[in-house]
Amino acid sequence: MFNWLDNLVRSLVKDVFNISMDTRLGSSVHFFIYDTIKILILLMVMVFIISYIRSYFSPEKTKEALEKYSGISGNIFASLFGIVTPFCSCSSVPLFIAFVEAGIPLGVTFSFLITSPIVNEAAFAILLATFGWKLALFYVFTGVVVGVVGGIIIDKMHLEDEVEEYVYELVASEYEEEKMNFRDRIDFAITNVKDILRRIWIFLVIGIGIGALIHGWAPSDVLNKYAGRDNPFGVIVSVIIGIPLYSNALGTIPIAEVLIKKGVGVGTALSFMMATTALSLPEMILLRKVIKPKLITRFVIIVGVGIIIVGYMFNMLF
Amino acid sequence: MGIFSKNKKSNYDFSGKKFEIKIFGTGCAKCDKLEKNVQNIVDKYNIEAVTEHVTDIKEILSAGVISTPGLMINGKLISTSKVLNERELLKKLSESLDV
Numbered sequence: 001m002f003n004w005l006d007n008l009v010r011s012l013v014k015d016v017f018n019i020s021m022d023t024r025l026g027s028s029v030h031f032f033i034y035d036t037i038k039i040l041i042l043l044m045v046m047v048f049i050i051s052y053i054r055s056y057f058s059p060e061k062t063k064e065a066l067e068k069y070s071g072i073s074g075n076i077f078a079s080l081f082g083i084v085t086p087f088c089s090c091s092s093v094p095l096f097i098a099f100v101e102a103g104i105p106l107g108v109t110f111s112f113l114i115t116s117p118i119v120n121e122a123a124f125a126i127l128l129a130t131f132g133w134k135l136a137l138f139y140v141f142t143g144v145v146v147g148v149v150g151g152i153i154i155d156k157m158h159l160e161d162e163v164e165e166y167v168y169e170l171v172a173s174e175y176e177e178e179k180m181n182f183r184d185r186i187d188f189a190i191t192n193v194k195d196i197l198r199r200i201w202i203f204l205v206i207g208i209g210i211g212a213l214i215h216g217w218a219p220s221d222v223l224n225k226y227a228g229r230d231n232p233f234g235v236i237v238s239v240i241i242g243i244p245l246y247s248n249a250l251g252t253i254p255i256a257e258v259l260i261k262k263g264v265g266v267g268t269a270l271s272f273m274m275a276t277t278a279l280s281l282p283e284m285i286l287l288r289k290v291i292k293p294k295l296i297t298r299f300v301i302i303v304g305v306g307i308i309i310v311g312y313m314f315n316m317l318f
Numbered sequence: 319m320g321i322f323s324k325n326k327k328s329n330y331d332f333s334g335k336k337f338e339i340k341i342f343g344t345g346c347a348k349c350d351k352l353e354k355n356v357q358n359i360v361d362k363y364n365i366e367a368v369t370e371h372v373t374d375i376k377e378i379l380s381a382g383v384i385s386t387p388g389l390m391i392n393g394k395l396i397s398t399s400k401v402l403n404e405r406e407l408l409k410k411l412s413e414s415l416d417v
Binding site: 094097098171191286289 | 347
């Protein structure tokens with residue numbers, strides 16, 4: 001899809017900068033320019049399309065829909081809605097309370113809260129740009145599986161008393177949303193594209209920069225030894241590193257791309273990414289307002305283990 | 319802000335009207351941005367308004383806000399999960415007068 005860009009950047013490096021493509025410098029410069037443009041284009045296009053689709057959904061509608069399902073189908077629908085519902089993690093607390101207040105089971109609520117951040121539009125777009133359709137879709141699929149299974153386990157643990165008491169006492173009032181027209185939806189999508197770009201561009205450029213350096217200079221054999229798919233601890237370590245980082249760590253995907261080319265496992269890179277989005281420290285701190293430490297700990301352990309399993313699975317499959 | 323919006327002069331007249339504007343948010347970046355946008359139009363168009371940023375989670379929910387930021391004008395919840403821009407805010411303010 002991007003052959004034209006590849007050739008354009010090649011001739012730019014060769015004829016304008018006068019650097020041979022066979023040198024380390026040449027291939028690093030090519031990587032930096034080519035990846036920056038390619039990722040930015042795909043990011044803008046994909047986030048626009050996904051945001052447009054998402055404008056048909058809202059946390060309010062999702063809440064209403066989920067009230068109708070019980071049991072495992074509730075978990076499955078909660079995860080699927082988690083993909084398409086526009087939702088910023090800063091709204092976790094009011095959303096959590098509203099779900100619980102509406103009588104949606106705790107496990108179903110968590111299925112939503114787990115999948116929603118994992119399958120975010122920026123992560124999907126960048127994965128698509130760097131690894132292609134197959135991996136990006138498989139990422140979405142596993143994000144749903146982790147959400148569904150995680151939610152079911154939380155449900156089975158019967159941790160309802162680990163929710164702060166006041167949550168059950170709150171009464172949320174209903175809000176009738178206004179209808180959006182075509183122009184509102186386009187505006188919504190554009191605002192979202194701008195918002196995401198503003199938030200992550202600098203991390204993306206730094207990530208691609210580091211990726212370019214590794215691309216030209218890092219020794220494959222060393223990387224392979226410490227983070228290759230044969231190292232059993234690679235995935236676990238990458239998840240632990242990922243937790244305190246926030247979604248800005250999406251900028252690390254271009255680094256992951258290079259590392260994978262150098263022999264680092266695909267699963268190792270993906271579980272790092274899932275950990276940065278699903279298990280972010282800031283969100284834990286927010287959720288602490290509504291749930292007690294015991295449930296937060298279980299949540300982190302369940303999701304963490306799920307992501308680690310996914311990592312090993314990816315390492316075996318790809 | 320959007321590609322379709324034009325920078326035409328506002329033809330809204332808010333003189334003599336009073337507004338009570340509440341922004342519901344848990345202190346996230348989007349909520350602060352909405353508060354700033356509201357403050358900007360209040361200053362720019364000399365709108366007589368009392369603005370308040372509600373951060374108490376109980377109040378936020380009892381207003382019906384699930385996804386922040388929420389915007390309430392004269393006791394009516396106008397929008398949620400959205401950072402309204404100048405054009406949209408002016409429209410909402412003038413619509414609230416029609417009721």
